Amino acid sequence: MTQKPTSFDNVRELKEAFPEAFDDEGRLKITGEMGIKRLPQDMSGLRYLSLIGIGDDITLPRRIITSHGVEFLDCNGLEAITSQIIVKGESEYDPGIVRLGKCPDLKYLAGGIKTQNLDIYGCPKLKEISHNVDISHTLHVMDSNVSQVNCDLNLTESVxxxxxxxxxxxxxxxxxKLYLQSLENLEQFAFRxxxxxxxxxxxxxxxxxxxxxxxxxxxxxxxxxxxxxxxxxxxxxxxxxxxxxxxxxxxxxxxxxxxxxxxxxxxxxxxxxxxxxxxxxxxxxxxxxxxxxxxxxxxxxxxxxxxxxxxxxxxxxxxxxxxxxxxxx
Structure with a gap:
């Protein structure tokens, strides 16, 4: 049995090696079991990117851009998300979302996030949502210990x-909409x-x-x-x-x-x-x-x-x- 490559320069190579990771709706699902060590730097054109069960041993693109969403789920060992994540959202009625769920070691959102909705749950070591995070619709944090929101919550619209x-x-x-189980002080809250x-x-x-x-x-x-x-x-x-x-x-x-x-x-x-x-x-x-x-x-x-x-x-x-x-x- 031929061993699949673990590093990829472009999406075409990734699709040839793991065709089952792509669906017809523009969604790409990467799991830790796939053994991938490096993803392509240019992954434009995706509607949704799911990263499940990955750790710090995988090199992510410097910038991840999708039209609908990005999620990191069950990522043990992942301490920092260094990629800049941009989710454009498809329409007013179908806004974009970044979901961070059950990442017990996650401490830093180092690369920055720009999205309409940010949903965080089960990330107990994540204490702060910093200035490089731009959320325009909904911030929802559950089962986490975020106690500081230092970004400007330019929350403008949602449905x-x-x-x-x-x-x-x-x-x-x-x-x-703002839901934050652990937030103690809310000093910055901007709206249009x-x-x-x-x-x-x-x-x-x-x-x-x-x-x-x-x-x-x-x-x-x-x-x-x-x-x-x-x-x-x-x-x-x-x-x-x-x-x-x-x-x-x-x-x-x-x-x-x-x-x-x-x-x-x-x-x-x-x-x-x-x-x-x-x-x-x-x-x-x-x-x-x-x-x-x-x-x-x-x-x-x-x-x-x-x-x-x-x-x-x-x-x-x-x-x-x-x-x-x-x-x-």
């Missing part, structure tokens, strides 16, 4: 489909208000501070599953703001809010007191309270909002809205 948003925005929302329609920061349980989100050109802001957030930054929004599952939130500063649409509050169990100053009627278009057992809505708040309050019911058992006058001081 997300959830029940609430599709009902309100007719199915398509351009929205940057001329094309960004909605911002979502969700599922960041260690995040203690939020960036300034004052931009009335944004049509929607959604903040949820952020248990370590105790207070909100300045928020200005041309449409709706949604707060959900924020256990640490105990109060709202009415002077930091300017919501032309509806402020929606749900599953924030420690937010039992709502501001009832006369100014609130000018700062909120309306107020929607859902699944807030024991929330105190004073008569003054009701009057200042001129009836623009919708009071939902706790699922089990139903809880009627509680109206209380403020206690005398």
């Amino acid at each position: 997300i489909f959830t029940r609430t948003l599709t009902e309100r925005f007719n199915g398509t929302v351009r929205s940057p 208000p001329e094309i960004t329609k909605m911002i979502g920061i969700w599922k960041c349980p260690k995040l203690r501070n939020l960036p300034n989100l004052a931009c009335e050109g944004i049509q929607g802001i959604s903040l949820g599953e952020l248990p370590s957030i105790t207070s909100l930054p300045e928020i200005a929004c041309g449409h709706d703001v949604n707060l959900f599952s924020m256990e640490g939130l105990t109060h709202l500063d009415v002077n930091s809010l300017k919501v032309n649409g509806c402020l929606e509050i749900a599953d924030c169990p420690n937010l039992t007191e709502l501001p009832d100053s006369p100014e609130i009627g000018n700062r909120l278009g309306s107020l929607n309270i859902e699944k807030q057992e024991g929330v105190h809505v004073t008569r003054a708040l009701w009057d200042h909002m001129d009836g623009r309050i919708h009071l939902g019911q706790h699922p089990v058992p139903p809880v009627e809205p509680i109206f209380e006058e403020p206690s005398p001081h």
Whole structure:
């Protein structure tokens, strides 16, 4: 049996040696079992590149460019990705993605990444997403210990489909989304208000501070599953703001809010007191309270909002809205 070569100067040689690694849709799958030591420097024209089970003993191209995606999966021994990775994305509705999954030794993204979506999971030694990473849609990190994001998150647009948003925005929302289980501080968060329609920061349980989100050109802001957030930054929004599952939130500063649409509050169990100053009627278009057992809505708040309050019911058992006058001081 003829031994297959392990180093390749061009894609044609690679395809002759491993035709089964290519599919009809422009995807190339390289595995550690193939024994390849050097990939061609020019691998342009690929739609998707999968690198599975490789380590530091393989020489990758200095630049990897695809139209749809690049993934590194189950790469034991891979400490650094030195290639510059560029994923162009095929369309607004089919954006590009870089996926780094179950790479237990990965520490550095040395070559830089430019993509719409970056998905990282199972990379416990990767602590930082540095300045050479450019993400325009979604940053999603799970089961990893990333605690610093030093790149500018120029999150501009994405397409997300959830029940609430599709009902309100007719199915398509351009929205940057941020999910980071280990992120503690978020100091850099840039977006382009001329094309960004909605911002979502969700599922960041260690995040203690939020960036300034004052931009009335944004049509929607959604903040949820952020248990370590105790207070909100300045928020200005041309449409709706949604707060959900924020256990640490105990109060709202009415002077930091300017919501032309509806402020929606749900599953924030420690937010039992709502501001009832006369100014609130000018700062909120309306107020929607859902699944807030024991929330105190004073008569003054009701009057200042001129009836623009919708009071939902706790699922089990139903809880009627509680109206209380403020206690005398």
